[in-house]
Amino acid sequence: MEKEKIALIEAIIFASKGISIQKLSELTNIDQDEINKIIKHLYSKYNNNSESGIELKNIDGYLKFYTKKQYSSYIEKVVKRRSLSTLTNQQLEIVILLATKKEATKKEIDGIRGKDSTNILKQLLYSGVIKRKKSGRSYIYGLTETFKEETLIEELIEELGGAQLDTFRSKNSSPQNNGKR
Structure with a gap:
C-alpha cells in the first residue's frame, strides 16, 4: 500500500x-x-x-x-451533546424509528405508530431533530446529521444490537375476515 x-x-x-x-x-x-x-x-x-x-x-x-x-x-466538556432524555416518549418513538429505518413518509410513521404523528413531526422539525424532503405529493422524513452527531443515536442502536420495528401495529395491516366470524 x-x-x-x-x-x-x-x-x-x-x-x-x-x-x-x-x-x-x-x-x-x-x-x-x-x-x-x-x-x-x-x-x-x-x-x-x-x-x-x-x-x-x-x-x-x-x-x-x-x-x-x-x-x-x-x-x-468541549462538544455540545444533545441528550435523548430531552425528548418525549412520542418524539423518541419517531426518532428511534427514523434512526432504524433511515427515512420514512408520514403515512409509514403513522402506520407503524398506529396514530397520527402530525404535531410530533412539527415539533421535531422545529427543534432540528428531523428534516424532510419533498417526494411526489408527500414528504420523506429523516434525522438531521447534526442530531445524529450530537446524540450518537445510530451508534447507540448498533451497540444495543440493532432494532426491529413492529410494522404490524397498523390497523390497515390486520387480515380481513371477509365478513366471516
Missing part, C-alpha cells in the same frame, strides 16, 4: 460526515479491494492503538472517525 493513498483515504474519511467504500473508490479512482486493505490498516492504526484517542467505525456502510469511549467525559 502506498502511504499517499492511505493518507488520502484517511483525510477523506476525516473530512466527511460518513462515507461509503464505494464513494471513496469513485472519488479517488482506487479500486474497492485496495480501499478495503487501507481500511483494515486504518482500523489497526487507530482502533487497536492505545496511543490514539480516535477510532474508525463502519456504521451501516459509512466510515467515520469517532473519539474513543474512555474519553467521552472530556469530550462532553
Whole structure:
C-alpha cells in the first residue's frame, strides 16, 4: 500500500460526515479491494492503538472517525451533546424509528405508530431533530446529521444490537375476515 493513498483515504474519511467504500473508490479512482486493505490498516492504526484517542467505525456502510469511549467525559466538556432524555416518549418513538429505518413518509410513521404523528413531526422539525424532503405529493422524513452527531443515536442502536420495528401495529395491516366470524 502506498502511504499517499492511505493518507488520502484517511483525510477523506476525516473530512466527511460518513462515507461509503464505494464513494471513496469513485472519488479517488482506487479500486474497492485496495480501499478495503487501507481500511483494515486504518482500523489497526487507530482502533487497536492505545496511543490514539480516535477510532474508525463502519456504521451501516459509512466510515467515520469517532473519539474513543474512555474519553467521552472530556469530550462532553468541549462538544455540545444533545441528550435523548430531552425528548418525549412520542418524539423518541419517531426518532428511534427514523434512526432504524433511515427515512420514512408520514403515512409509514403513522402506520407503524398506529396514530397520527402530525404535531410530533412539527415539533421535531422545529427543534432540528428531523428534516424532510419533498417526494411526489408527500414528504420523506429523516434525522438531521447534526442530531445524529450530537446524540450518537445510530451508534447507540448498533451497540444495543440493532432494532426491529413492529410494522404490524397498523390497523390497515390486520387480515380481513371477509365478513366471516
